[in-house]
Amino acid sequence: xxxxxxxxxxxxxxxxxxxxxxxxxxxxxxxxxxxxxxxxxxxxxxxxxxxxxxxxxxxxxxxxxxxxxxxxxxxxxxxxxxxxxxxxxxxxxxxxxxxxxxxxxxxxxxxxxxxxxxxxxxxxxxxxxxxxxxxxxxxxxxxxxxxxxxxxxxxxxxxxxxxxxxxxxxxxxxxxxxxxxxxxxxxxxxxxxxxxxxxxxxxxxxxxxxxxxxxxxxxxxxxxxx
Amino acid sequence: xxxxxxxxxxxxxxxxxxxxxxxxxxxxxxxxxxxxxxxxxxxxxxxxxxxxxxxxxxxxxxxxxxxxxxxxxxxxxxxxxxxxxxxxxxxxxxxxxxxxxxxxxxxxxxxxxxxxxxxxxxxxxxxxxxxxxxxxxxxxxxxxxxxxxxxxxxxxxxxxxxxxxxxxxxxxxxxxxxxxxxxxxxxxxxxxxxxxxxxxxxxxxxxxxxxxxxxxxxxxx
Numbered sequence: 001x002x003x004x005x006x007x008x009x010x011x012x013x014x015x016x017x018x019x020x021x022x023x024x025x026x027x028x029x030x031x032x033x034x035x036x037x038x039x040x041x042x043x044x045x046x047x048x049x050x051x052x053x054x055x056x057x058x059x060x061x062x063x064x065x066x067x068x069x070x071x072x073x074x075x076x077x078x079x080x081x082x083x084x085x086x087x088x089x090x091x092x093x094x095x096x097x098x099x100x101x102x103x104x105x106x107x108x109x110x111x112x113x114x115x116x117x118x119x120x121x122x123x124x125x126x127x128x129x130x131x132x133x134x135x136x137x138x139x140x141x142x143x144x145x146x147x148x149x150x151x152x153x154x155x156x157x158x159x160x161x162x163x164x165x166x167x168x169x170x171x172x173x174x175x176x177x178x179x180x181x182x183x184x185x186x187x188x189x190x191x192x193x194x195x196x197x198x199x200x201x202x203x204x205x206x207x208x209x210x211x212x213x214x215x216x217x218x219x220x221x222x223x224x225x226x
Numbered sequence: 227x228x229x230x231x232x233x234x235x236x237x238x239x240x241x242x243x244x245x246x247x248x249x250x251x252x253x254x255x256x257x258x259x260x261x262x263x264x265x266x267x268x269x270x271x272x273x274x275x276x277x278x279x280x281x282x283x284x285x286x287x288x289x290x291x292x293x294x295x296x297x298x299x300x301x302x303x304x305x306x307x308x309x310x311x312x313x314x315x316x317x318x319x320x321x322x323x324x325x326x327x328x329x330x331x332x333x334x335x336x337x338x339x340x341x342x343x344x345x346x347x348x349x350x351x352x353x354x355x356x357x358x359x360x361x362x363x364x365x366x367x368x369x370x371x372x373x374x375x376x377x378x379x380x381x382x383x384x385x386x387x388x389x390x391x392x393x394x395x396x397x398x399x400x401x402x403x404x405x406x407x408x409x410x411x412x413x414x415x416x417x418x419x420x421x422x423x424x425x426x427x428x429x430x431x432x433x434x435x436x437x438x439x440x441x442x443x444x445x446x447x
Contacts, residue, residue: 064443120394127391130381140380143440144391147373150436151395154429159398162425 010202013195017044020188038096039185040192045089046114048196052082052204057149060142072138073211075145076128077204083121085200090114109160110167117156120148230314234322242330252294256334259286260341276349276411279342284404287338288367288396291331295371296388298323299379311445320372320441324434327368335360351413359406362423366399366430373437376444399433402426 021040059075062068093111094104105111127144131137160167242249263282267274274282299307310319339360342348350356374392378384402425409419 064440116394116397119390123390123394127377127381127387130387136380139443140377143444144377147377147436147440148395150432151370151398151429154425154432155398158425158429159401162422 006198007202010195010198013191014199017041017188017192017195021192024188035096035099036185038092040188042089042092042096044189044192044196045085045092047193048200049082049085049089051197052078052085052200053149053152055201056082057146060145063138063142064146067135067139069134069138069215070208070212072142073208074204075142077207077211078200079121079124079145080207081200081204083118083125084203085196086114086118086121090118108167110156113156113160117152120152124148227315227318230318231322231325234314234318235326238322238326248297252290252330252334253337255293256286256290256338257341259290260338260345264345274346277408279346279349280404280408280411282346283338283342284363284400284407287331287335287363288400290334290338291364291367291371292389292392294330294334295327295368296375296378296385298327298372299376300384316442316445317438319445320376320438323372324365324369324437327372328365331364331368332361335364350411352410352416355416355419356407356410359403359410359423359426362406362426362430363399363403366403366426366433367396369430369434369437370396370399373433373441376441380444395433398429399426402429 017040021037056075056078059071059078063071063075090111093114097106097108097111098104101108124141124144128137128141131140263286267278267282339356343350371392374395375388378388378391381387402422406419406422406426409422
């Protein structure tokens with residue numbers, strides 16, 4: 001994880017996302033207009049969040065199978081990074097909604113579902129903090145993480161599709177993917193997803209390494225005393 | 227396995243019957259909650275909008291179910307849990323608790339329905355669908371809440387934790403149940419609701435299977 005090539009790649013991709021996402025020509029669509037640029041920030045942050053949550057769940061499963069704390073460190077830090085992206089995603093989404101739908105919060109099913117999803121992960125953090133023993137915290141945290149993820153998937157992928165959503169691509173609204181996610185948007189969209197995911201991974205790995213160092217220092221202090 | 231589940235369910239029933247105050251307490255909880263709602267909305271019989279009736283009913287059932295199921299792992303003390311740990315497989319324990327709690331939640335839901343019908347009026351036009359929905363809702367609630375109460379019982383400050391852990395997880399089930407229930411209230415044709423009922427059933431299965439797989443890890447600690 002200490003190799004640096006992918007960090008340089010991250011910075012490059014994000015610089016490209018910022019510059020190209022804000023300056024490149026975009027298709028003109030009714031209502032959306034220039035706000036279509038939110039695609040490169042809002043939508044891609046959700047993609048990054050989902051990818052990081054999947055990584056966290058995989059690590060939770062690994063922890064339950066092996067009982068090694070390093071997997072738990074990965075799980076909690078990837079969840080933390082995902083929560084950061086979730087909050088950013090919901091804020092950028094609200095800003096975008098203000099200019100296209102007229103309100104910060106319009107009770108859209110996807111908006112509601114993502115807010116509930118965040119509640120789920122805040123509860124996960126509180127659960128972890130209420131347990132003091134490291135191994136018990138890791139085990140019960142992993143159990144809840146997997147359980148919550150199993151409820152999170154139908155919540156954000158299945159339920160909003162059963163009702164009309166104001167989101168582009170739902171309920172007769174012009175979609176990004178149907179005809180207007182043209183090559184120009186794609187050129188920024190895919191690099192942006194990779195860029196946001198990588199910076200989340202970077203954040204998470206830095207914190208995982210910090211945790212490992214703290215644990216080693218703690219162990220040393222305990223051993224000195226005894 | 228089946229024998230174990232059978233014995234454990236019988237055990238839960240006997241235990242509940244012996245400590246009748248817990249059961250009576252939760253039944254009284256439902257009745258008082260309905261009555262408080264009735265007085266708060268200030269509705270004369272039949273005066274309340276159908277959507278409001280539906281929402282109030284499900285919120286009351288949700289809170290009563292949380293209260294009823296919350297005790298499933300707390301009421302028995304550590305020593306006895308260790309004893310179960312030695313004689314029964316964790317799968318048998320979670321299955322028996324889920325079945326028993328579904329039964330309990332269903333009883334609560336039916337009681338709530340009865341009291342609702344008496345004092346707030348009964349606008350339900352399709353009884354069959356409504357009761358089927360109650361059955362599915364009770365199953366989902368109990369699968370989700372049993373698992374969460376197992377998690378919460380491992381940590382301190384139980385009541386708050388139980389609520390914050392279970393509400394977000396239970397929302398998909400609650401939303402689907404409310405939608406089906408709305409269709410039943412309006413007396414829509416079954417073909418309209420069939421995909422929703424199936425989705426509700428599928429979510430129940432997902433939650434129950436996840437609980438079944440994860441519970442052994444929780445039980446061991």
